[in-house]
Amino acid sequence: MKIVLLGAPGAGKGTQAQKLVEEYGVAHISTGDLLRAAVKAQSELGVKAKEYMDAGKLVPDELVIGLVKERLAKDDAQIGFILDGFPRNTAQAAVLDTELAEMGVALDGALLVDVAFDVIVKRLSSRRTCRSCGYTAGPTVTVCPRCGGEMYQRDDDKPETIQKRLDTYQAQTEPLIEYYDGKGILIKVDGDRPVDEVYVDVKKELGL
Ligand code: AP5
Secondary structure (H helix, E strand, O other), X not given: OEEEEEOOOOOOHHHHHHHHHHHHOOEEEEHHHHHHHHHHOOOHHHXXXXXXXXXXXXXXXXXXXXXXXXXXXXXXXXXXXXXEOOOOOHHHHXXXXXXXXXXXXXXXXXXXXXXXXXXXXXXXHHOEEEOOOOXXXXXXXXXXXXXXXXXXXXXXXXXXXXXXXXXXXXXXXXXXXXXXXXXXXXXXXEOOOOHHHHHHHHHHHOOO
């Protein structure tokens, strides 16, 4: 399985990726998680990235692309991978095409998890995320059921930043739907249903 996940912030990309990883053991390459780890470690890249993430903007390509190349080169990604949150604009998509061609690998599909923006605003404002493993749940969960870590509200899940992230998605990421449709590998699922129902469709559309 070698796929790209597309969809607005909060569409459920990470949730569906977690389920695929648990069932199929492929590598989950989430640029959001990689960037949050860099922020937590207060690395030079993390300090620069935080400013953009808190503003709901895309982190500059030169910071993100290196992280993805490094992650794609690791052993577990050779078996299969789910790219979650990358590419995020057409320049990143072109870099990914080149990188995969050099690796002699082709994408099986670009899976769009489709959810209306009003549903997304509600989901993101109530999301809590585990500080240790990135697991997500609703606002009543204070201890991560997966690893026991502390659940917190991401800085960019505050109401003022959610709308900025949606604007950024519309302006820069949405054109990728047409990009992958043009390549004949776009797959679309309705993400506004219970998680397990969405997952049944995801597997069906991926031929799993
Ligand atoms: P990133 O972490 O990638 O955030 P995102 O794309 O905004 O996606 P989210 O993680 O918010 O949402 P999701 O679709 O994974 O939804 P989830 O499954 O959690 O990026 C953060 C920032 O990093 C960006 O803003 C940018 O600054 C930077 N960045 C990242 N990648 C970059 C790149 N390539 N280039 C430049 N900058 C980059 O679900 C959301 C909530 O809904 C959860 O609470 C979940 O439990 C719930 N939920 C999920 N599915 C369902 C369902 N079917 N029904 C009901 N609730 C559901």
